[in-house]
Amino acid sequence: MTTKSAAARATVHGYPRQGRGRELKKAIEGYWKGRVDADALRTTAADLRRTNWQHLTDAGIHEVPTGDFSYYDHVLDTTVMVGAIPERHRAAVELDALDGYFAMARGTQDVAPLEMTKWFDTNYHYLVPELRPDTVFTTNSTKQVSELKEALALGLTARPVLVGPITYLLLAKPAPGVSADFDPLTLLDRLLPVYAEVLADLRAAGAEWVQLDEPALVQDRTPAELNATTRAYRDLGALTDRPKLLVASYFDRLGDALPVLAKAPVEGLALDFTESAAANLDALAAVGGLPGKRLVAGVVNGRNVWVNDLTKSLATLGTLLGLADRVDVAASCSLLHVPLDAAAERDIEPQILRWLAFARQKTSEIVTLAKGLAQGTDTIAAELAANRADLASRAGSALTSDPAVRARAAAVTDVDARRSQPYAERTAAQRAHLGLPPLPTTTIGSFPQTAELRTARADLRARRIDAAGYEERIRAEIQEVISFQEKTGLDVLVHGEPERNDMVQYFAEQLTGYLATQHGWVQSYGTRYVRPPILAGDISRPEPMTVRWTTYAQSLTSRPVKGMLTGPVTMLAWSFVRDDQPLGDTARQVALALRDEVNDLEAAGTSVIQVDEPALRETLPLRAADREAYLAWATEAFRLTTSGVRPKTQVHTHMCYAEFGDIVQAIDDLDADVISLEAARSHMQVARELAEHGYPREAGPGVYDIHSPRVPSAAEAAALLRKGLEAIPAERLWVNPDCGLKTRGWPETRASLENLVGAARTVREELAGS
Secondary structure, three states: OOOOOOOOOEEOOOOOOOOOOOHHHHHHHHHHOOOOOHHHHHHHHHHHHHHHHHHHHHHOOOEEEEOOOOOOOHHHHHHHHOOOOOHHHHHHHHHOHHHHHHHHHHOOOOOOOOOEEEOOOOOOEEEOOEEOOOOOOOOOOHHHHHHHHHHHHOOOOEEEEEEOHHHHHHHOEEOOOOOOOOOHHHHHHHHHHHHHHHHHHHHHHOOOEEEEEOHHHHOOOOHHHHHHHHHHHHHHHOOOOOOEEEEEOOOOOOOOHHHHHHHOOOOEEEEEOOHHHOHHHHHHHHOOOEEEEEEEEEEEOOOOOEOOOHHHHHHHHHHHHHHEEEEEEEEOOOHHHOOOOHHHOOOOOHHHHOOEOOHHHHHHHHHHHHHHHHHOHHHHHHHHHHHHHHHHHHHOOHHHOOHHHHHHHHOOOHHHHOOOOOHHHHHHHHHHHHOOOOOOEEOOOEOOOOHHHHHHHHHHHOOOOOHHHHHHHHHHHHHHHHHHHHHHOOOEEOOEOOOOOOOOHHHHOOOEEEEOOOOOOEEEEOOEEEOOOEEEEEEEOOOOOOHHHHHHHHOOOOOOEEEEEEOHHHHHHOOEOOOOOOHHHHHHHHHHHHHHHHHHHHHOOOOEEEEEOOOOOOOOOOOHHHHHHHHHHHHHHHHHHHOOOOOOOEEEEEEOOOOOHHHHHHHHHOOOOEEEEOOOOOOOHHHHHHHHHOOOOEEEEOOOOOOOOOOOOHHHHHHHHHHHHOOOOHHHEOEOOOOOOOOOOHHHHHHHHHHHHHHHHHHHHHHHHO
């Protein structure tokens, strides 16, 4: 029996927002289209919050989070809370707060949105705060106070959750027109009084505890940043009119920030104790623990979908009992990053389903662990026995180990991951073979997924049409996409991917070792939800996956049509990966399966093959010490995928919505012939970064921001293209959107691509006349 802790309680940092049927997505998109009014949207949101809190309470959670719910993004909510509204959005916000909020997120035809990038090393996207040296912060705690009051009115114990001031400033960027040398952290003394006012408002509304999330502190931080953290929590801790403060970190170990927070005058810390952050346990002991303070122990992984090893977690919790005055049990981070409920999955074999834990199952695990910690393991004996059986079932399953796959991966040599000729020789062969003009134009891959396409897939699943009828619809869509691209004047075409549901899921459904879900939706950004497949076992490709539709598209045109694949790192990053073997081993298996597809595409006559790796940067470890090993296996996996083709076959890759400056060498190491990257919102920053590195290959920094419904003019795209030419010479510069067009409508897509081609034509003429 474990040592009992009567004080142990169960809690979570946050919960999925969308609802069982993605009610929030439907209400927000209905509002955008004018079918749902603001009051109805607010009612839907309030119902979802109430449902979440009630479920958590019924499951045994003692303290529910508030403030984690968002219409679009919690960092954007923080921007509103501290009044850091960009000048270009102020009029819209003052006219209507809700419409102004969505204008910051999505932009309008006249006003560009905030930049969007990845939330640390997850696939969630946040909206980047834009700050200036003269930014004036003002308090707006309406959302935070009202949601707390909602929970308290239900009789619940509630803890508001806010993005902490240090993380907020470290995530921010200089506003457009401000020197890149400006450090938003210099605004800390101006920001802290606003946080003090918010804390006072929450205390007045009934908050006993408030959680301040500081995940940025798990990254490598400078002495100046750590000093700023010391000052911030010294000042906030010294406030007299405030709730108790719980400072939370997650996603990795705290390192040098741990002693800073342990000494801070706050009442509690929330730490991650899962695999990637296991070092927090020894580090906490080394600083003498948290005497007199509350420790919220994140022992249930909030980012994966595998059942917890309850016995192992109880051992960790038992050790922690001697390091804090009170130990509570939680997930490592918000459950925003996992689907809602595994019990909704009807197509996964029941025994395999028992290996999985989504948000609701993780909530039950947290409650079970808290009960075992507080009352002893005899009270959870049945749960522990069932958990051991589930873990043993997974470990012994034939799904998790395929001898043939493992033998092939073990036989890989360095030669297998290298092209037969260096880039300088390949590029001459490719230019002669493809015959493209200067500043060649292309798109990233997908075209709008229309209601007709979604209906066709639904009709096929419901057997309202047969496979032949469905394929006829796909052929018609490809014909339309090819015809449009030819008429518009694009140089390298794509088939539009009408048959694909998602860039990872589509391939996962055709590879052995993956599990697909029907209801496993996870928020990526705003109203964009994805169903990450589950990488459960060893990976192989039974048969070609893309060759048929790519060759059909090529038969319709004399212009080159790109073969389109998702790369091995992204296949891992946008899946729930197995946790029972090193990621590098899994990446090699996926790479070998994709290598077979690349080689088959080339054999079928495809001259341009794009292997997308948008997740290469987002999967970069948060700590610099861990990055070399990651980048070694990640770049090898890409090269292993692509290195089997002839020199004249042009290999493209694509990346989007991340910070690329610190991985430019890794981008070079991919040895792709052409890379396209997001650049429109960041005003060609990535082009400058490539130039500073001396990147020698061809590149297409995007000139069309596809995550906003606005249509960029030809003049706007041309201006961005000229800025790109300041960094990349014309013979190596491509013209393309930031990302795929799947989420856009056809009218805006047509207009935007016509303007893109027009911009390329204009700049070509300028170059010819210069």
